[in-house]
Amino acid sequence: MNNELFTNVCNTILTGPLKDFFQRLIAFLPNLLSSIIIFIFGLFLGWIFKRIIIKIARLCNADRFCAKVGMTEAFGKVGIKDNPSRLLGRLFYWLVVIIFAIIALYVLKVPAIENLLERFLLYLPNIFIAVLLIIVGYLLGNFLERATLIAAVNAGIQLSGLLARGVKILIFVFAVAMALEQLGIGRNVVVVAFTILFSGIVFALALAFGLGGKDIAKKYLEKRVKGKKEKEDDIQHL
């Protein structure tokens, strides 16, 4: 009687759940195996993609082009020492690996993971666009900083460096604001912060020009009122 009771208890508490667990494990194992195989295949495919992309980029002279438009220099500034073709190869490698990792997780058929992945996949384009906005903003900021600096120096503007940095910061801040807006992070906060920052910059510039440029303004007015003229130049450079 006692033995029978003990066996029933063992069945209910220990053997039953264990059996159930092993049955589920056995049912799950093929999914896990396929998942691992898919992931490893993804790693391999990513590696092949990387090699192909690097070769194509080099054939198209991508490194030269990037150096020409100032991208290599911009990457260098943020500590990325790889040449652009290798960078592109790596980007594709990780893109392929991430795609296969997602497929591998789906194959597991775990409802909780499926739910999480679905939400992540829906959000993924926003992340991609936000990252792209920041990269483009950074590169454009660098390019225009240099163009502004050269143009301002050639025009003889004393505060050329400040002006150029202002242009760069403005473009980068604008890009970050757009990226955050895309991600839906504190939409109102971003707009308000951007407005405050932008107004602040304009106010600071007005102050800076007012205080720093009073002598220039004085000279200009003197020139206007008294008719003083800067010495002319007749040189024909060509």
Add this chain to the structure above:
Amino acid sequence: MPENSEILTEKTRQKIEGLKEVDILVGIPSYNNARTIGHVVRAVEAGLSKYFSNYKAILVNSDGGSTDGTMDVVKKASVDHDSILVDQKVERFHKIAIPYMGIPGKGSAFRTVFEIATALNAKACAVVDSDLRSITPEWIELLIKPVLEEGYDYVAPYYHRHKYDGTITNTIVYPITRALYGKRIRQPIGGDFGFSGRLAAFYLTKDVWESDVARFGIDIWMTTTAVANAFKVCQAFLGAKIHDAKDPGADLSAMLYQVVNSVFDLMEEYAPAWKRDGESESVPTFGFVYAVGLEPIRVNVDRMIEKFKLGVQELSVLYESIVPGELLHLLRTVAKASKDSFALPDDAWVRIIYHFALACHRKTMSEEHILKSLTPLYLGKVASFVIETWESTAEEVEQRLEKLCIAYEREKPYLKKRWKQKA
């Protein structure tokens, strides 16, 4: 007649069809030059009557779509032969004024001239600017005769200019062209040239008509192409070059970028030609060289030095990736000097130019950024040159420029050595 010519319209082809062949062709590119082109056309016609009355000649005005009646002025302009003491006017003289096709620019206008010259099998050609005030009939003789009678393929102009006129030519274009290609052509971007029909046909074989050459780099391209391809070259002394006042607001950095970029682009194309060793040699000069009295010009040296100092201070971050450390250090030292002791030595200047050429060759950044950042340094060199030669005569200035040219030639191995190296 090139039936498949892309740039000659049916109307133009019909116009030149009846002529079959000509001996001489003179081209005048124009764009809104109604004020000055009449004088140029009359000078050309007088020159042809006076010196080439036995030849069949054509004047081609290649216009860029003027709206001020430039082409009408060309059609109506005629010379009074009695007033220039010419009994025999050129019997077989034709004149056409046509709008050119292709992208807007002097190069496209020249292309039309080359096409017509080739179609008419012209033996000798010349092109002259439409804004010239100092052109005389003798210019036509001097540009055409070396081709027609001496067998030259290219005649570059040689003018007397004020000692501070043409500073880009004097400090960069002339010395570098001379050092690289070995021919001492004093005005490689003069604007008025003579050339053979053979060379016109050769120019047409080059695939440059959609590039910057068509827009603004045609002058240096013509000179370099002729020299680098071993055509027989000479120069003709034309006296003073006085043209219509240029736009005073023209941006110096844009001008410098266009000219220097054209020179550096040609260095890529003709690398095998300029890498050959050997000293430069003078080219035959035709015409009677005489001194010309030129009006004094105003120079604002203080402003140039100010811009140089600002450039060295603000653009150092860019210069770091273009010129080596010791040159940058020298630039900083020069920037600290007062006006009295301000001097940018020739050797340093030449190395700066060679390093800018190398930076463009290696494409370390956008070419436009590289070359526009050269402006403050160029102004520094001009200021240094003006301070040094303020009391000098035009002849002494020419001797001073000779020293600069020798520095370019001396430093050429420095450039050659680095051309193949990676950044």
